[in-house]
Amino acid sequence: MSQPARTPFVAALAGAPLPASGIAWLDEARRGNLEAFVAAGLPDTRVEAWKYTALRALAQRGFAAGDAQAASRPIDPALLALPGAGAPALVFVNGVFRQDLSLPDALPAGVSLQPLSGVLERDPEPLRFALARYYREAGDAFARLNAAFAGDGVVLRVEAGVRVAAPLRLVFVGAGAEGDLAWHVRNLVELGEDAELTLVEQHLGAGEQGHLGTQLGDFALHAGAKLHHAVLQQAGTGSSLFRRSHYRLDARAQAHLHALELGGALARHDLCAELVGDGAAFHTHGAFLPNGRQHMDTQLAIHHRAHDTVSSSTWRGVAGGRGRGVFRGAIVVAAGADGSDATLANKNLLLSPQAEIDTKPELEIYADEVKAAHGATVGQLDERALFYLRSRGIPGAQAHALLTAAFARVPFESLSHEALRNHVEQLLLAQLPG
Amino acid sequence: MLTIDNLHARVAGKDILKGLSLEVRPGEVHAIMGPNGAGKSTLGNVLSGREGYEVTEGSVLFEGRNLLELEPEERAAAGVFLAFQYPVEIPGVNNTYFLRAAFNAQRKARGEAELDSMQFLKLVREKLKVMQLSPELLNRAVNEGFSGGEKKRNEIFQMALLEPKLAILDETDSGLDIDALKQVAEGVNALRSPERSFIVVTHYQRLLDYIVPDFVHVLAGGRIVESGDRSLALKLEEHGYAWVAEHGEPAGASA
Numbered sequence: 001m002s003q004p005a006r007t008p009f010v011a012a013l014a015g016a017p018l019p020a021s022g023i024a025w026l027d028e029a030r031r032g033n034l035e036a037f038v039a040a041g042l043p044d045t046r047v048e049a050w051k052y053t054a055l056r057a058l059a060q061r062g063f064a065a066g067d068a069q070a071a072s073r074p075i076d077p078a079l080l081a082l083p084g085a086g087a088p089a090l091v092f093v094n095g096v097f098r099q100d101l102s103l104p105d106a107l108p109a110g111v112s113l114q115p116l117s118g119v120l121e122r123d124p125e126p127l128r129f130a131l132a133r134y135y136r137e138a139g140d141a142f143a144r145l146n147a148a149f150a151g152d153g154v155v156l157r158v159e160a161g162v163r164v165a166a167p168l169r170l171v172f173v174g175a176g177a178e179g180d181l182a183w184h185v186r187n188l189v190e191l192g193e194d195a196e197l198t199l200v201e202q203h204l205g206a207g208e209q210g211h212l213g214t215q216l217g218d219f220a221l222h223a224g225a226k227l228h229h230a231v232l233q234q235a236g237t238g239s240s241l242f243r244r245s246h247y248r249l250d251a252r253a254q255a256h257l258h259a260l261e262l263g264g265a266l267a268r269h270d271l272c273a274e275l276v277g278d279g280a281a282f283h284t285h286g287a288f289l290p291n292g293r294q295h296m297d298t299q300l301a302i303h304h305r306a307h308d309t310v311s312s313s314t315w316r317g318v319a320g321g322r323g324r325g326v327f328r329g330a331i332v333v334a335a336g337a338d339g340s341d342a343t344l345a346n347k348n349l350l351l352s353p354q355a356e357i358d359t360k361p362e363l364e365i366y367a368d369e370v371k372a373a374h375g376a377t378v379g380q381l382d383e384r385a386l387f388y389l390r391s392r393g394i395p396g397a398q399a400h401a402l403l404t405a406a407f408a409r410v411p412f413e414s415l416s417h418e419a420l421r422n423h424v425e426q427l428l429l430a431q432l433p434g
Numbered sequence: 435m436l437t438i439d440n441l442h443a444r445v446a447g448k449d450i451l452k453g454l455s456l457e458v459r460p461g462e463v464h465a466i467m468g469p470n471g472a473g474k475s476t477l478g479n480v481l482s483g484r485e486g487y488e489v490t491e492g493s494v495l496f497e498g499r500n501l502l503e504l505e506p507e508e509r510a511a512a513g514v515f516l517a518f519q520y521p522v523e524i525p526g527v528n529n530t531y532f533l534r535a536a537f538n539a540q541r542k543a544r545g546e547a548e549l550d551s552m553q554f555l556k557l558v559r560e561k562l563k564v565m566q567l568s569p570e571l572l573n574r575a576v577n578e579g580f581s582g583g584e585k586k587r588n589e590i591f592q593m594a595l596l597e598p599k600l601a602i603l604d605e606t607d608s609g610l611d612i613d614a615l616k617q618v619a620e621g622v623n624a625l626r627s628p629e630r631s632f633i634v635v636t637h638y639q640r641l642l643d644y645i646v647p648d649f650v651h652v653l654a655g656g657r658i659v660e661s662g663d664r665s666l667a668l669k670l671e672e673h674g675y676a677w678v679a680e681h682g683e684p685a686g687a688s689a
Binding site: 382383384385387388389390391392393394395396398399402403405406407409410413 | 482483484485505506507509510511515516518521522524525526527532535536537539540543575576592596
């Protein structure tokens with residue numbers, strides 16, 4: 001029997017030792033997911049979800065499994081600062097929790113926040129359902145890798161009725177090492193009934209590195225819970241980052257996601273929301289700004305499965321240089337999800353002739369009495385607006401930068417935390433030409 | 435101050451200006467009237483440097499400099515201001531931020547010190563009084579959601595702030611009711627000075643009841659076919675532009 005030749009990517013990880021947990025069900029799940037990964041390898045562009053993101057170049061690279069020195073890599077504290085948003089509650093470097101960099105302010109009563117590594121040592125059983133999962137889809141390579149190798153991450157729970165005003169900040173750093181390595185984090189967030197939380201998730205790069213990072217996140221929102229989730233993705237310029245987030249919303253639960261994609265050589269985010277309770281609402285706002293040779297891919301899938309569920313998605317893409325942006329926004333309204341209301345808009349701007357953005361809105365509706373609207377555009381800056389600014393004395397390059405920032409800013413106007421909004425503004429201005 | 439000599443300009447392959455000449459001295463207000471399609475808006479766009487307007491012949495000197503060689507922002511810094519017929523809405527760009535960026539860019543280009551946000555705000559408050567513009571409009575995006583009158587007043591407000599040497603008002607009266615028209619005219623009149631010149635482009639005589647010009651020119655077929663004082667505007671009002679076709683053309687042709 002002939003097996004397809006293993007790519008360097010698969011070969012490097014196939015024989016790597018799995019983290020030893022001493023938990024039988026976990027070890028079994030890890031082995032099973034690694035076997036599935038090795039058997040299938042990375043998906044190619046014939047797999048629909050990977051049609052616009054080719055992994056050929058990645059497949060030719062080998063990454064070491066994990067970073068044995070992660071606990072002692074020096075990190076400049078200035079990197080972790082975010083004015084007005086408090087100290088980072090938990091910091092991970094190359095996938096490993098760093099107590100020395102984490103400064104959780106006194107957590108409010110009813111909030112439990114721990115690194116996954118600690119929970120696995122003490123009381124892993126409640127996580128069994130989430131961590132013993134097998135990933136069986138053709139495009140699941142990175143989820144399989146994560147399920148096999150992730151030994152750390154965030155376990156966060158807010159008790160019913162607890163409303164936390166101050167934002168809670170989680171930071172994931174890819175730090176330069178002796179060679180390129182693969183790191184993984186697994187996050188589990190649960191909000192009890194009527195609980196409320198603001199979560200800030202940052203991805204940062206420290207030093208030169210071309211690491212591979214994967215992140216799997218589960219967000220469970222019980223009835224009436226409210227999550228404000230801001231993601232600032234500024235991974236290192238040479239790195240590859242694959243994130244997958246799954247949100248499950250019970251009745252009347254609300255999630256507001258703001259996502260800014262700036263970093264990484266190759267950054268992919270699979271974002272899936274299931275609105276399973278009546279009146280649940282999921283609002284996403286985001287921007288991706290590939291530049292140079294960056295490739296950024298956002299895959300949004302929102303499933304309306306209950307009555308009167310609401311979703312809205314406002315996304316902007318700005319591609320410069322030879323940057324490439326990919327956006328897929330799929331909305332599925334299941335049979336019986338009457339009264340659902342779904343809108344999705346993705347507008348894109350190309351700043352150079354070599355830049356490219358592929359956008360694909362998809363609507364599947366199996367219910368009656370549904371309001372749904374979606375649209376996607378790709379264009380250039382408004383010449384009339386450019387001339388208007390220049391006619392007032394603003395030089396051409398500055399006028400370009402001003403209009404581009406204004407375009408990219410739109411999704412973040414609904415970001416209610418002022419310090420965060422200002423920070424996003426600064427990041428946008430710094431990223432854009434001019 | 436401004437010398438336009440035998441200006442020919444073309445838009446999208448079509449000749450619009452066909453030998454326009456005009457001399458504007460400091461402090462003068464020139465009204466340019468004409469029927470639709472005469473080239474009135476083209477003149478403002480050519481003078482302010484809009485792309486897509488190709489000058490095929492003639493010259494424009496502004497304070498001795500060749501205006502046509504300058505970028506739009508350089509013309510602005512040199513003191514040329516165009517009040518747009520259709521001010522552009524720019525979502526996401528705060529009006530105050532835009533004004534300060536423009537103001538400081540011009541000062542920087544002239545080698546003058548830029549104003550910080552406190553100094554600028556003080557200046558804005560002074561100028562707002564002149565235009566009777568609601569301060570609330572400053573916190574909105576540029577022209578976004580402004581009424582027609584607010585947009586035009588915002589143009590004049592910008593002019594008051596930027597203090598150009600030459601202001602070109604492109605059909606600033608279009609779409610305004612009589613109260614808004616009076617407000618706009620008051621704003622313009624407050625800015626008249628012995629050093630500042632205006633070119634007021636309009637289709638109707640009505641605006642000139644409130645902004646009284648020193649000279650009135652009739653633009654037809656891409657050229658100035660008749661020039662006179664304020665009474666020319668009244669004559670036009672009385673007889674209509676058909677009268678120009680009958681009486682004006684030969685006079686222009688022989689000039």
